[in-house]
Amino acid sequence: MELETLKEERKVLTEEPNPITKVALYFIKDTADETFLVRELRELPYTSAPEIAAIKELIKGPLKEGLEPVLPARAKVRGLEIQNGLAILDLSQEAVKIGKGSWGEALVVWAIVNTLTKFPEIDAVQILIEGNSVETLAGHFDLSGILKRNEQVIKKD
Numbered sequence: 001m002e003l004e005t006l007k008e009e010r011k012v013l014t015e016e017p018n019p020i021t022k023v024a025l026y027f028i029k030d031t032a033d034e035t036f037l038v039r040e041l042r043e044l045p046y047t048s049a050p051e052i053a054a055i056k057e058l059i060k061g062p063l064k065e066g067l068e069p070v071l072p073a074r075a076k077v078r079g080l081e082i083q084n085g086l087a088i089l090d091l092s093q094e095a096v097k098i099g100k101g102s103w104g105e106a107l108v109v110w111a112i113v114n115t116l117t118k119f120p121e122i123d124a125v126q127i128l129i130e131g132n133s134v135e136t137l138a139g140h141f142d143l144s145g146i147l148k149r150n151e152q153v154i155k156k157d
Contacts, residue, residue: 019046023054024118026111026154027067028104035103036155037111040064051087051122052080054115070111072097078131085123086146087116093130095137102140109141110153117149124148 021044026037040062047053055077061069076092089112098108113125124146127137134143 020044021046021050021053023050023057024115025054025058025062026070026114027058027062027064028070028100028107028111029067029155035107037107037114037153038064038067038155040067049080051082051116051119052077054119055080055089055112058111058115070098070108071095078128082121085121087119087122087125088128089116089125090128090131096129096134098138100138105136105138105140107153109137109143109147110150113147114149114151114154 023042023044025040025042027040029036029038042057042063044050044053044057059069059071059073059075059077061073071091072094074092074097075095078090078092079088080090081088098105100108109127112127116122116125126133126146127143128134129137136143
C-alpha cells in the first residue's frame with residue numbers, strides 16, 4: 001500500500017506542468033519612417049529572480065523577425081538590487097558597445113527601463129556599468145538620474 005502511495009505522489013509531481021514566468025521584453029523595430037520599441041512576450045522557467053532573467057533574455061535578443069537586439073550578446077548582468085521601487089541594474093562594460101546613435105541609444109535605455117518596470121515592484125531604474133554610475137551608456141543618453149517608464153516610445157507591432 002505504501003509503495004502505491006509513493007507511485008501516485010510521483011505521478012502527480014511528474015505530470016504537473018513546470019511553473020513559468022511571463023515577461024514582457026522590448027526590442028527595437030526600424031521602419032522606413034521611424035524607429036521605436038515593440039513588446040515581445042516570453043515564457044521563462046520559473047525563477048526566484050524573474051527581473052534578472054528578463055534582462056538576460058533582453059541580452060539574448062528578439063525571437064520575432066524584424067526586431068533588433070538592444071544590447072550586445074556579450075553583455076552580462078553583474079547584479080540587480082530592488083529597493084523601495086528602484087531597480088539598480090549593474091551591467092558589464094560590454095553593454096556600452098551598442099553603436100546605434102543618439103536615438104538608438106535612447107531606445108536601448110528605454111527597452112531596459114520598460115522591461116524592468118513591467119514588474120509591479122519596480123517603478124524606476126538606475127543603470128550602472130561595472131558597478132559605477134555613468135553619465136551615458138554610449139555617449140548620448142543621460143544616465144545620471146533615475147529613469148521612469150516611457151510608454152511613448154512603444155508601438156504595437
